[in-house]
Amino acid sequence: MGKIKVLDNMTIQKIAAGEVIENPASIVKELVENSLDANAENIVIEINNGGKSYIRITDDGDGIPKDDVSIAFKRHSTSKLNNINDIYSIMSLGFRGEALASISTVSKMEILTKTSGSEAGVHSHIEEGEVISSDIVGCPKGTTMIVKDLFYNLPVRKKFLKSDISEGNQINDIITKLVLGNYEKSIKFIRDGKTILHTSKNKDLLDTIYTVLGKDFANNLIQIDYKDSYIRINGFISNNNLYRGNRGHQYMYINGRSIVNSAISKSIENKYKSLIPINRFPIFVLNIDIAPGEIDVNIHPTKQEVKFINKDRVIGTITNCIERYLLSSCSIPQISMNKDNQKDAKSELPKLYNLNDNDLDKASNITDEIVVRDFITNGYNEIENLEIGNNLDFKFSNNENKENLIESYKLINESDKNFKSNDPNSDNINDEILIEEQTIQDQLLDINPIGRIFNTYIIAESKDEEKIFFIDQHAAHERIMYEKFKKEYEEESITVQQLIVPEIIELTNSEMNKLLDNIKIFIKLGFDLEEFGSNCIALRGVPLVFGNPKGRELFLDILDNIDFEVKSSYDLKVEKIMKISCTKAIKSGDKITDSEILALLKDLRSCKNPYTCPHGRPTVIEMSKNDIEKEFLRII
The missing domain is CATH 3.30.230.10 (Ribosomal Protein S5; domain 2)
Incomplete structure (x- = not known):
């Protein structure tokens, strides 16, 4: 007798069902998607014991015609496809006709359904994929699916189910996805008799x-x-x-x-x-x-x-x-010292602009209107380059001549205004987006530094908005240095250094094919290379990164990430730029002068993102006068 044999139909069906039905959450997903495809407006999901013993999905959708119930649980029976070409115009969530067949193969099912044109509905029991009984009953339009004893006929699969809590949590995650994707529907989730979630039909x-x-x-x-x-x-x-x-x-x-x-x-x-x-x-x-x-x-x-x-x-x-x-x-x-004193969620959302299909291209060409000088990176030695607008209330602790400083600020501000008004490209900037770019710095423009604490945090005041700000001097300087290095690197033309001895790199077959498909990208990024035998390449020239030649390591980094749209070697060197900016930045505990503080704030305002350091930590935090007065019981 030969070794190869054809599996029996039930084994085939159970194996196929296992591909679709992994756990109770899979059943909930498939059945709720069926309800959505049936145009249901209200859906109720009920489970017991994490869905292992009981799942019930009730909807007010189109229902299933009585004559179709007997074939609805057969494999590949569907109302959503007529032929293979329909796959390329699918807008429904289900289409392959596997869900009901798979669920009924590994559980005991009941269906109660009625269409709008029928006088009565039908109530059927299904086991092992077959309808074993069916009765005519009175019921509202829609469909109710009941699933009991999941994997009762597959004890090995049942062993691998997790605890009731874990399986219930997975169902909760699935329902969260379904609710957020169908917020215009009303969905109710009942877990072990307790209502966990109930959303109303909402357009928002x-x-x-x-x-x-x-x-x-x-x-x-x-x-x-x-x-x-x-x-x-x-x-x-x-x-x-x-x-x-x-x-x-x-x-x-x-x-x-x-x-x-x-x-x-x-x-x-x-x-x-x-x-x-x-x-x-x-x-x-x-x-x-x-x-x-x-x-x-x-x-x-x-x-x-x-x-x-x-x-x-x-x-x-x-x-x-x-x-x-x-x-x-x-x-x-x-x-916020009083967490309950927060505004309504909607009022907290930033006011945003809407993009049309031309705005993205325009936005990419916008240049900063703030004149960025290199003052802060040159050791804070040229006070005449400072710009702080009208914020002149800073109390100097040393003997600097405030009047001369003020006159310098005014001259700088006037030169900036002239520069902006004479900008030949200003008319080409999308006004709507420019307004938003300016408002990014609004919170930092009108603050007056009033002191520092712990040789780490600068304190500034905004009298108009009745707020105080704490600026982390190290995080702020890191951000400034990071954007400086990033800009220099992105604008730097590629310099290729030829190697005296070529570096040979062995690749897998798939890596070699990926390289050949993207060879122009590597040449553009500064690599001089050629094939060197089977699945090998010879690097003869490599790009200079921050003044140092980068060969094998950078080449492999780019090859590994080429699928994620690597456009420059900078894309793979963010961490290095972060490290450089961190090591060259002012440290926590460093004592800095008043003029250095002014310079730091000025350059921070000029950053594209002044609010976080390169590692994502805040550079600035704020506290309102209102919160302070609550702590002193001035207001209740």
């Missing part, structure tokens, strides 16, 4: 975020809305004050489908580098709408991944859009 995504994730999330989000002829992007991203230790709060939807896409997530995270602390992750709820023919949704058993025809265009548009909104909305963290 922010309100849903507030309900599901809480006030702290909603208070620190930036709304984005972009549209061109190819793609629409809208939703919310976190500002520089909101982040988490993992990617658990990154919600992404393609045409309403919740997906995971590491390339998009990493490209977004790259835009937060130096804005949030290292090893922390941004939060976002992004809805991406694109023509269904531009994506392939049929590449993963649970449909959590999609493939883009033009991946570079999609990722490039998303990251450019996020960068514009993010940089225009950084803010100073607030010290």
